[in-house]
Amino acid sequence: MGDLTELNLAEARDGLAKKEFSASELAQAHVDAVAASAPLNAFVLETADKALAMAADSDARLAAGTARPLEGLPIGVKDLFCTKDIRTTACSNILDEFTPTYESTVTQNLWNDGAVMLGKLNNDEFAMGSSNETSRFGPVVNPWRGADGQNLVPGGSSGGSSAAVAAHLGVAATATDTGGSIRQPAAFTGTVGMKPTYGRCSRWGIVAFASSLDQAGPICRNVRDTAIMLTSMSGFDAKDTTSIDRPVPDYEAALTGDIRGLKVGIPKEYRVDNMPAEIDALWQQGIDWLRAAGAEIVDISLPHTKYALPAYYIIAPAEASSNLARYDGVRYGARKAGVDLEDMYAGTRAAGFGEEVTRRVMIGTYALSAGYYDAYYIKALQVRRLIAEDFAAAYEKCDVLLTPTTPSAAFPIGGKVDDPLDMYLNDVFTVTVNLAGLPGISVPAGLDKDGLPLGLQLIGQAFGEEQLLRVARVMEAAAGFAARPQAWWKDQ
Amino acid sequence: MSETGGTNNLIGGATGDWEIVLGLEVHAQVMSNAKLFSGAATEFGAEPNAQVSLIDAAMPGMLPVINMKCVEQAVRTGLGLKAQINLTSVFDRKNYFYPDLPQGYQISQFKQPIVGEGEIEIDLDDGVVKKVGIERLHLEQDAGKSLHDQHPEQSFVDLNRSGVALMEIVSRPDMRSAAEAQAYVKKLRAILRYLGTCDGNMEQGSLRADVNVSVRRPGDALGTRCEIKNVNSIRFIGQAIEYEARRQIDLIEDGGEVKQETRLFDPKNGKTRAMRSKEEAHDYRYFPDPDLLPLTFSQSFVDDIAAGLPELPDDKKARFISDYGLSAYDAGILVAEAENAAYFEAAAQGRDAKAVANMVVGSLFAGLNKAGLAIADSPVSPSQLGGLVDLLADDTISSRIAKYVFELMFDDGPYQGRDAADIVEEKGLKQVTDTGAIEAAVDEVIAANPDKVEQAKAKPKMAGWFVGQVMQATGGKANPQAVNKLVAAKLGLDEDA
Numbered sequence: 001m002g003d004l005t006e007l008n009l010a011e012a013r014d015g016l017a018k019k020e021f022s023a024s025e026l027a028q029a030h031v032d033a034v035a036a037s038a039p040l041n042a043f044v045l046e047t048a049d050k051a052l053a054m055a056a057d058s059d060a061r062l063a064a065g066t067a068r069p070l071e072g073l074p075i076g077v078k079d080l081f082c083t084k085d086i087r088t089t090a091c092s093n094i095l096d097e098f099t100p101t102y103e104s105t106v107t108q109n110l111w112n113d114g115a116v117m118l119g120k121l122n123n124d125e126f127a128m129g130s131s132n133e134t135s136r137f138g139p140v141v142n143p144w145r146g147a148d149g150q151n152l153v154p155g156g157s158s159g160g161s162s163a164a165v166a167a168h169l170g171v172a173a174t175a176t177d178t179g180g181s182i183r184q185p186a187a188f189t190g191t192v193g194m195k196p197t198y199g200r201c202s203r204w205g206i207v208a209f210a211s212s213l214d215q216a217g218p219i220c221r222n223v224r225d226t227a228i229m230l231t232s233m234s235g236f237d238a239k240d241t242t243s244i245d246r247p248v249p250d251y252e253a254a255l256t257g258d259i260r261g262l263k264v265g266i267p268k269e270y271r272v273d274n275m276p277a278e279i280d281a282l283w284q285q286g287i288d289w290l291r292a293a294g295a296e297i298v299d300i301s302l303p304h305t306k307y308a309l310p311a312y313y314i315i316a317p318a319e320a321s322s323n324l325a326r327y328d329g330v331r332y333g334a335r336k337a338g339v340d341l342e343d344m345y346a347g348t349r350a351a352g353f354g355e356e357v358t359r360r361v362m363i364g365t366y367a368l369s370a371g372y373y374d375a376y377y378i379k380a381l382q383v384r385r386l387i388a389e390d391f392a393a394a395y396e397k398c399d400v401l402l403t404p405t406t407p408s409a410a411f412p413i414g415g416k417v418d419d420p421l422d423m424y425l426n427d428v429f430t431v432t433v434n435l436a437g438l439p440g441i442s443v444p445a446g447l448d449k450d451g452l453p454l455g456l457q458l459i460g461q462a463f464g465e466e467q468l469l470r471v472a473r474v475m476e477a478a479a480g481f482a483a484r485p486q487a488w489w490k491d492q
Numbered sequence: 493m494s495e496t497g498g499t500n501n502l503i504g505g506a507t508g509d510w511e512i513v514l515g516l517e518v519h520a521q522v523m524s525n526a527k528l529f530s531g532a533a534t535e536f537g538a539e540p541n542a543q544v545s546l547i548d549a550a551m552p553g554m555l556p557v558i559n560m561k562c563v564e565q566a567v568r569t570g571l572g573l574k575a576q577i578n579l580t581s582v583f584d585r586k587n588y589f590y591p592d593l594p595q596g597y598q599i600s601q602f603k604q605p606i607v608g609e610g611e612i613e614i615d616l617d618d619g620v621v622k623k624v625g626i627e628r629l630h631l632e633q634d635a636g637k638s639l640h641d642q643h644p645e646q647s648f649v650d651l652n653r654s655g656v657a658l659m660e661i662v663s664r665p666d667m668r669s670a671a672e673a674q675a676y677v678k679k680l681r682a683i684l685r686y687l688g689t690c691d692g693n694m695e696q697g698s699l700r701a702d703v704n705v706s707v708r709r710p711g712d713a714l715g716t717r718c719e720i721k722n723v724n725s726i727r728f729i730g731q732a733i734e735y736e737a738r739r740q741i742d743l744i745e746d747g748g749e750v751k752q753e754t755r756l757f758d759p760k761n762g763k764t765r766a767m768r769s770k771e772e773a774h775d776y777r778y779f780p781d782p783d784l785l786p787l788t789f790s791q792s793f794v795d796d797i798a799a800g801l802p803e804l805p806d807d808k809k810a811r812f813i814s815d816y817g818l819s820a821y822d823a824g825i826l827v828a829e830a831e832n833a834a835y836f837e838a839a840a841q842g843r844d845a846k847a848v849a850n851m852v853v854g855s856l857f858a859g860l861n862k863a864g865l866a867i868a869d870s871p872v873s874p875s876q877l878g879g880l881v882d883l884l885a886d887d888t889i890s891s892r893i894a895k896y897v898f899e900l901m902f903d904d905g906p907y908q909g910r911d912a913a914d915i916v917e918e919k920g921l922k923q924v925t926d927t928g929a930i931e932a933a934v935d936e937v938i939a940a941n942p943d944k945v946e947q948a949k950a951k952p953k954m955a956g957w958f959v960g961q962v963m964q965a966t967g968g969k970a971n972p973q974a975v976n977k978l979v980a981a982k983l984g985l986d987e988d989a
């Protein structure tokens with residue numbers, strides 16, 4: 001039977017279908033792997049009993065011939081997704097031991113399709129961060145280590161998801177992406193991460209960070225698995241009026257391997273200052289792979305790119321400052337008693353929110369204040385529209401865009417926590433996609449000089465997920481990325 | 493009809509006359525079985541926190557979904573206010589912290605409301621009709637209720653009202669007296685009730701007003717205003733305005749100046765007091781709610797609602813005057829409540845409408861008022877009231893007997909709820925129209941009072957005394973016109989004297 005955690009999602013699915021092993025065996029192997037992964041700090045809550053119970057149910061269905069698309073496949077869930085009767089904290093102290101009475105639409109979709117829940121995954125507090133160092137549960141450690149063996153960040157905010165998938169602690173994980181929180185951690189861990197078009201997945205039941213930017217998506221170990229997960233996660237939800245009512249295609253079926261004649265745009269503005277030469281070289285490599293596969297390469301311009309990061313760091317904090325107002329100690333979560341109401345509010349929020357969340361709430365409150373609103377928030381919205389128009393103009397000339405995912409590989413834990421601006425630069429290639437509401441995917445494409453994974457990002461047109469996945473699969477095949485981290489955490 | 497209305501609304505101060513300028517923001521709870529953005533019920537009087545959805549309690553990850561019934565009601569109201577309907581409007585978040593505001597923001601409409609400019613006509617006591625401009629109407633969520641009197645150290649929160657749909661209807665500063673402001677609220681409430689978009693119940697808080705008050709010298713620019721929050725009865729609106737205007741005038745005349753602030757009206761002492769100054773005002777940090785797309789609907793959605801609008805008070809009043817020949821006064825009273833107008837119309841079918849109106853406005857309203865009953869609970873049905881009017885019209889009974897019969901039909905007792913004709917028959921109340929019988933009675937009174945006959949010849953008004961005596965002698969059943977005629981004839985007087 002071998003180690004069942006070696007199997008990727010589609011392989012496990014096919015193995016279950018052929019009855020090579022049972023869902024219970026598959027679940028047990030993953031439960032054991034999770035239990036042995038403490039040094040990674042990827043899981044903040046393990047739900048072994050639930051996993052085994054769900055797997056038993058899956059075995060019954062597999063035996064009865066009524067298996068569903070994800071029957072028996074063990075996955076992890078980012079702690080931003082509300083899970084019924086299972087503690088959900090967004091990795092913030094302010095939610096304390098909050099246990100929802102409801103299940104997020106995206107996770108419900110996954111359970112409806114037969115997936116098995118391994119537990120809740122670490123993330124940056126309220127998904128605010130690019131290194132998974134702002135979690136109340138402490139930092140997640142990247143399964144990939146630096147040349148000198150130092151601990152690296154797994155990216156963020158979905159660092160628990162990326163680390164877990166890279167370490168084979170599940171065949172896939174749910175994640176969310178507000179400015180790059182799926183794609184950047186995927187790039188840092190040699191995994192595939194996809195943020196679909198805004199409105200493709202329901203936001204209902206996902207703890208909100210910035211409503212107009214947040215979107216759920218999967219992190220997996222390859223493009224095919226990503227397509228399978230996305231098919232189950234997607235769909236219209238009447239409970240989220242920003243979700244879009246259009247049919248969900250079978251994304252796996254879109255992986256034809258044929259991209260001949262496809263036009264791939266290369267945005268010149270993404271050639272930023274101080275970008276490591278190896279990332280530039282990898283980007284060129286990606287261009288060559290796609291050209292070799294029959295695509296046509298087109299130089300395009302996204303002139304307002306340089307304004308994207310500043311605009312993002314106005315819009316996202318502005319929305320967050322309002323979205324997080326509900327954590328006030330009155331109805332649920334942590335409360336710090338005070339001498340009066342104001343004292344209770346101030347004490348509760350000061351104790352409940354970490355430094356990065358506090359910083360963003362302050363920035364957002366400031367940006368929306370009387371006298372500053374027009375200069376900051378309105379200006380940022382104007383920039384956002386210009387960025388969307390840049391993409392629209394680019395897609396007159398090409399079908400998808402190819403860019404690096406991040407300006408660097410994973411960095412050491414603690415390396416950037418004291419420099420928020422430097423930290424924010426991690427999102428420079430990813431935020432534009434959220435601002436324009438487009439789908440983006442990061443595919444592992446190579447290693448840097450220290451042997452750390454690097455990703456390339458493909459950006460699609462709105463609801464162009466099929467085409468995007470098709471190109472991603474072709475690039476993945478060309479890259480032939482097969483490197484894996486040493487399983488050092490098992491020895492500790 | 494006059495555009496400016498009551499011209500003499502100035503009030504005197506120590507240093508001359510002052511003009512009050514009033515604008516109102518009325519919060520009207522939308523009649524709907526569910527909240528603005530959640531499916532929770534909205535019925536008044538439920539157990540605390542029994543009508544709270546996950547959305548109303550602002551649980552993590554919950555999202556608002558617009559209730560189109562509330563949108564329909566807002567459009568309906570806008571049409572009733574002859575207002576501009578905006579096919580695209582935007583919901584904004586108004587951010588502030590309070591325990592009865594679970595989200596930490598109220599979803600409202602700030603820059604782009606669903607309804608724009610309109611107007612309503614208000615009826616003043618002197619018969620003058622005045623137009624008051626409507627600036628806008630927007631949809632917003634109500635907050636919950638904080639209960640501070642349930643526990644010595646703690647406050648409790650009831651979220652039943654959290655998320656209930658309100659229409660905020662903002663007037664232009666077009667009113668110039670407390671009476672005008674009261675007439676405005678009465679008319680607005682009537683329109684809302686006709687439309688079925690708000691029950692207008694001020695005691696239960698489904699209709700409440702913020703009153704903006706300022707004073708100025710006639711002809712001057714607008715003065716600094718104070719906003720009196722949440723006044724919840726028409727009487728209090730009047731009291732609050734009277735007090736606040738006088739306070740501002742006294743302040744200015746004493747050399748001070750009015751500071752822009754929010755004030756509260758205390759019904760216990762009839763005074764307003766400062767709540768917070770402009771400097772202390774919240775910075776609400778309005779911005780478009782990113783959970784909701786702009787609210788859009790088609791012109792045909794509006795047209796369908798317009799096609800289903802009921803007749804509104806002004807139109808009904810005009811029709812009552814033209815079709816039923818009612819006085820403007822009676823018509824105005826009857827249309828003030830849709831139920832009254834409906835009662836009248838049901839009773840007036842096929843008979844003298846003016847006589848019906850008289851009895852509705854007179855006997856019926858007096859009876860209801862005394863008994864504290866709503867018209868829907870009247871012991872006398874419209875057709876029964878009509879039957880009574882019929883007996884009056886064909887001279888079966890006199891108007892005095894009619895009043896008596898109405899009381900029997902209305903009041904508690906063996907005759908309550910019975911038809912007038914039965915009561916008249918049973919109690920032998922039919923009017924004596926037999927001239928012979930009346931003549932005999934007249935002769936008898938004249939014969940018994942020769943001195944009075946002499947006086948009456950000198951002073952014809954004395955005829956009334958004879959009429960009274962005859963009516964008494966006949967137990968009130970004699971036809972008054974016949975008695976008048978005969979008395980005049982027998983005394984040799986001109987009947988019209």
